[in-house]
Amino acid sequence: MESYSHKITIKSWAEEDRPREKLAALGRRSLSDAELIAILIGSGNREETAVELSKRILHSLDNDLEKLGRLSVNDLSKFKGIGEAKAITIIAALELGRRRRDSESQKLTRITGSRDIFTLMRRYYADLNHEEFWIILLSRSNNVLSQHLISKGGQSGTIADPKIIFQTALENHASSLILSHNHPSGNLKPSQADINLTRKLCGAGNLLDLPVLDHIIFANEAFYSFADEGMI
8 A cells, every 4th residue: 555655635636636626617517426525524534535535435325325414423423534523514515405405395385296295295304213203284275284293213113193193183274184204214115004004094084074195105215105006
């Protein structure tokens, strides 16, 4: 291995290959994910440039930015050359990107299908390592009245209490509701418990004249719709 004194640094690269200069000259879309992260962290360690360190981080995560977004400050700080300040910078940048994306969903006021539900709710489930159960309350014209967190759980499940769900819907004068929860494992397939709960809540909703229109399972950037699959 080359000694550090002979290591080629980013400043020694051709100007068109340096991340900052490349972005300025060619635009942000010309940079790889590793080069963008390298700009954030500024420097690498004694053995790696910032770009090389960024590539190593991404490689350890299967080059999956969603996995990167779920890392904590402590997780990132385990990489040699990433201290607390650099870890916080990466997390802050990813959060800004997420908020920009989420601002689109905040404009959504009417549900016309499962894709609208996904767009509205994905910001609540982004990068969660535990399960959460939310409901969306709708007016008679399917306009969104509000969203409510019903319960939080562990990595393998959470408890959704029907009494709390329908009490919340009645108190907010909803005409119908939509169920949603996430699978941190990334598995989109509904469990038997998911199926049983959905049937139970649909039955209760019909009795109360508060129909359950859909149940969406979130897994990273994908979703499963009970309505689309003919399960409701």
